[in-house]
Amino acid sequence: MPIPGPGYAITVRVEAPSSSNAAGDLAVAVGAVGGVVTAFDVVESRTDAIVVDISCNALNSEHADEITAALGRVPGVTVRKVSDRTFLIHLGGKIEVSSKVALRNRDDLSRAYTPGVARVCQAIAANPSDARRLTIKRNTVAVVTDGSAVLGLGNLGAAAAMPVMEGKAALFKRFANVDAWPVVLDTQDTEEIIRTVQVIAPAYGGINLEDIAAPRCFEIERRLREMLDIPVFHDDQHGTAVVVLGALRNALRVVGKSISDTRIVVCGVGAAGSAIIRLLASEKPGEVLAVDIDGIVHAGRPGLDDNLASIAAQTNSTGRAGTLADALVGADVFIGVSAPNLFGAEEAATMAEDAIIFALANPDPEIDPAIAAHHAAVVATGRSDYPNQINNVLAFPGVFRGLLDAQAHDITDRMLLAASAAIADVVTEPNASFIVPSVFDPAVAPAVADAVKHAVQQAAAAGEVVAGL
DSSP states (O other): OOOOEEEEEEEEEEEEEOSTTHHHHHHHHHHHTTOEEEEEEEEEEOSSEEEEEEEEEESSHHHHHHHHHHHHTSTTOEEEEEEEHHHHHHTTOSOOOOOSSOOOSHHHHHHHSTTTHHHHHHHHHHOGGGHHHHSGGGGEEEEEEOSSSBTTTBOOOHHHHHHHHHHHHHHHHHHHOOEEEEEEOSOOOHHHHHHHHHHHGGGOSEEEEOSOOTTHHHHHHHHHHHHOSSOEEEIIIIIHHHHHHHHHHHHHHHHTOOGGGOEEEEEOOSHHHHHHHHHHHTTOOSEEEEEETTEEOOTTOTTOOHHHHHHHHHSOTTOOOOOHHHHHTTOSEEEEOSOSOOOOHHHHTTSOTTOEEEEOOSSSOSSOHHHHHTTOSEEEESOTTSSSBOOGGGTHHHHHHHHHHTTBSOOOHHHHHHHHHHHHHHOSSOBTTBSSOOTTOTTHHHHHHHHHHHHHHHHHHTTSSOBOO
């Protein structure tokens, strides 16, 4: 079951009687309603009272309110203020611009700006490829969204997508020293998005598409890749696919199975599920069944859109029909990127021996991980409070670091597969609780970057892509 975590952390400032029991009474009140005390700071101490900041982890917003109410019911205690610690770190935004060069005097100014900067402008005009060497293009990525598919929350619009895009930019910098900037578009018109990204692209060395709803995201990515001379990467598709495949490599090592002999069920065929299926195809799995809200995808099913028709052509060679429960019978692997609580113990028990379950719907997985663990040899989720967190931050910082260092003009499946293998190989001895490295493992991003850079060089040597090296 879920446990209180830092995503719903609060700090409650209370005034309490000055007594030897005060701290214990407050901690007991929080624990009685299932909260977890993480810090206890005395702000003010008087002979008759103390003022305390008590920090707690909660399950959700309602639970945070319950904790606050419990503190208020302690005899003699007054709640002064409640601060949501997640909202506090977002005040004023999470990223900023800082100059890489000092501007201390007139000489510095004349070189960084006018008149000296004119010579650099003329050099780029004469040789446009110099923009990668002489401007931020060398190390900068645009994180582009229209706010139509924000996390698992749906179509929240441009402004509400900003906190996610800022967070993405912060992760780029923290894990791979890539300068990224949110580009949040107040339009959900496919043509307008494509044209907007096209005209701003000269400033960037890569485009990271984010939280754009399927199926529009497929066309937007495809056409931008055709138009632009920089890599275009849709993280919801390819970042997820890269990490899932890396985790699956190690999970199969743990259970001693070969991917060519496995039956894999992919539940959810939006952006992430479609990309997982397409990247899996490169590894030649035994069988893949795609399942959506209408059941198993097959070529004879009426009403398939272009994406589902493409998925049907790549999967389910025997034309099976039925429900998710039908698909799970005898399956070796379940990969869920769909919705919470879709199946339980009864369905999991029908899977093959030493099954693998990746229940990645977030925050609530397709199956309770504790139940899954009774029926599967390896379980992974998208959550940080369970082992084996499948998190895109294992992929996208290193992927773009490698693309930028190689001055790549495109991105291919060869590069994505190289990134996936690099993530898997960071874990030298996988076990059931350790199939992917920690997102804070300092070896991950450099390993992914080196693998991607090498793959770019190989592709360039083979004439498959253009690169600056």
